[in-house]
Amino acid sequence: MEQLYQQVILDHSRQRSGEGELQAPDGESFQVNPTCGDECTVQVTLAEGAIDSLAWTGKGCSISQASLSLMYEMVHGQPVAEAEQLGETFRELIHNRGQELDEEKMDLLDDLGAFTGVGRYSARVKCALLGWMALRGALAQAQPTQA
Amino acid sequence: MTDLLNLAGDFPLLDRTVRGGKPLVYLDTGATSQKPAAVLEAERAFNSRHNAAVHRGAHQIAEEATEAYEGARAGVAQFVGADFGEIIWTKNATEGLNLVAYSFLNATLGRGGAEAERFRLNAGDEIVVTELEHHANLVPWQELAAKTGAVLRWIPVTPDGRLDLEQLDVISERTRVVAFTHASNVTGAITDTAPIVARAQEVGAYTVLDACQSAAHLPVNFAELGVDFAAFSGHKMLAPTGVGVLYGRRELLEAMPPVLTGGSMVEIVTMESTTFMPPPQRFEAGTQMVAQTVGMHAAVDYLTGIGMDKLAAHEDQLAGELLAGIAEVPGVRVLGPSSTQDRLAVVAFDVPGVHPHDVGQVLDDQGIAVRVGHHCAQPVHRAFGVHASTRASAGVYTSSSDIQAFIAGLHQVVKFFG
Ligand SMILES: Cc1ncc(COP(=O)(O)O)c(C=O)c1O
Numbered sequence: 425m426e427q428l429y430q431q432v433i434l435d436h437s438r439q440r441s442g443e444g445e446l447q448a449p450d451g452e453s454f455q456v457n458p459t460c461g462d463e464c465t466v467q468v469t470l471a472e473g474a475i476d477s478l479a480w481t482g483k484g485c486s487i488s489q490a491s492l493s494l495m496y497e498m499v500h501g502q503p504v505a506e507a508e509q510l511g512e513t514f515r516e517l518i519h520n521r522g523q524e525l526d527e528e529k530m531d532l533l534d535d536l537g538a539f540t541g542v543g544r545y546s547a548r549v550k551c552a553l554l555g556w557m558a559l560r561g562a563l564a565q566a567q568p569t570q571a
Numbered sequence: 572m573t574d575l576l577n578l579a580g581d582f583p584l585l586d587r588t589v590r591g592g593k594p595l596v597y598l599d600t601g602a603t604s605q606k607p608a609a610v611l612e613a614e615r616a617f618n619s620r621h622n623a624a625v626h627r628g629a630h631q632i633a634e635e636a637t638e639a640y641e642g643a644r645a646g647v648a649q650f651v652g653a654d655f656g657e658i659i660w661t662k663n664a665t666e667g668l669n670l671v672a673y674s675f676l677n678a679t680l681g682r683g684g685a686e687a688e689r690f691r692l693n694a695g696d697e698i699v700v701t702e703l704e705h706h707a708n709l710v711p712w713q714e715l716a717a718k719t720g721a722v723l724r725w726i727p728v729t730p731d732g733r734l735d736l737e738q739l740d741v742i743s744e745r746t747r748v749v750a751f752t753h754a755s756n757v758t759g760a761i762t763d764t765a766p767i768v769a770r771a772q773e774v775g776a777y778t779v780l781d782a783c784q785s786a787a788h789l790p791v792n793f794a795e796l797g798v799d800f801a802a803f804s805g806h807k808m809l810a811p812t813g814v815g816v817l818y819g820r821r822e823l824l825e826a827m828p829p830v831l832t833g834g835s836m837v838e839i840v841t842m843e844s845t846t847f848m849p850p851p852q853r854f855e856a857g858t859q860m861v862a863q864t865v866g867m868h869a870a871v872d873y874l875t876g877i878g879m880d881k882l883a884a885h886e887d888q889l890a891g892e893l894l895a896g897i898a899e900v901p902g903v904r905v906l907g908p909s910s911t912q913d914r915l916a917v918v919a920f921d922v923p924g925v926h927p928h929d930v931g932q933v934l935d936d937q938g939i940a941v942r943v944g945h946h947c948a949q950p951v952h953r954a955f956g957v958h959a960s961t962r963a964s965a966g967v968y969t970s971s972s973d974i975q976a977f978i979a980g981l982h983q984v985v986k987f988f989g
Contacts, residue, residue, distance in 0.1 A: 461944065461952075462926075484926060484928075485929050486988070487929075545932070548928070548932070
């Protein structure tokens, strides 16, 4: 159990970063997990190719909430391209059946590496990725307005 | 105290271990039941000895297959207090409930001739459902209402998870259909059907009973209940997946237009038009799930051998043990009646501050299988002010030690996330 629920995950599911709503988001995406009805909304504003602000709201399990909280900490203020790359790497990790990725990727993932064990439980994959799906949607919506 | 049944040994799957050698504690029977060896063997024997196309061909094996298929129908009919011709095989309860809704839609479109006019829905007619329904007995009626212009209304749920029988005046002269559950797969509440059926009959509305949870756990007699239609699934009552039943009063089935059309359900087919067979064949288009019906026959025989009264008493005691055990876990709230009165051993609950997924995960780590999520019943969860819940549900093979393991596991959950 402790392998799945790493301390980082438990901490972030209790003390969540980035929860809230933006006044005028450039992009926003709502995602639901149809098996449990968990949901989240991620909003972003962009400035000069970077995520200027990010906020999220949602209901869900500790895995999904911690994933959103850590996502907030790691991508707000970052260039969009880097955030997208981090998202891709995280997806790769979660789909890796509980195995770590190569060292370079694990370095990139940093604290997100705590989610490695989630990949062993196929029913929880969607929990870990829900927020990141919303981020991808929000960024896609925000970018045309930047062009 | 009743003597508990001791039948786990009849169920091969319950022998296995999970998550690195932990004995399985299976408390997800509300979702799907495990199958006794007798059912597995009946299916195997059919496939290895008697498999052929039913109602076709004059060879011996085809006759044997037909007898097995129709014999299963007779067995299931007797099990639920129906006549042979009132049992339609479906894939599951969901299909059975949809079958009624789609047949009414076809009648509304003018199919089925003058006889089927009685099922026509007009704009302004009303369909009454309940807040307690599984999506399978809600969404098909929403769809039928949207297609016909009928208005959907519902009986609300009480704070302890029962249908609010004080609110039966939502059933009015405009009501054409009343669709309601016999027992909730979330709150475990068993419906007092009599006042609902009486009220529906008073206004001339058809009654449609979701008997998925009841047929599997209680003695059920549809003729005595006086409902017009009822649906249930084999897989929840020790039978294989892929087979379910729609019960309909014969007089109604005879007047209803078919839904799926094609082979096996027709009399005369010309290039222009077709006449249809009488029920039940009218509603069984195409090659059917014959081996599964044979498995279902074995399942109802197995249940009859135990006695549904004994099974209900067994589960009543387990429900009491579940409720008493959960009541001792700090903070946990049961979504449903807190006593075993008119209640199944299906107990959904909320652990404040701990998401059901996380509850289920910690239990799973100890080999305890429960259901987490909204259990295909979002509205009743909303009524309780939660999004999702964890549910433990017992069956014929469940023992007191299963319940004890679960309660110990639940204490672990609270400790782990506390
Ligand atoms: C009360 C109730 N109704 C309907 C259903 C639907 O059954 P099935 O999925 O077998 O069609 C279920 C099972 O989940 C149920 O518990």
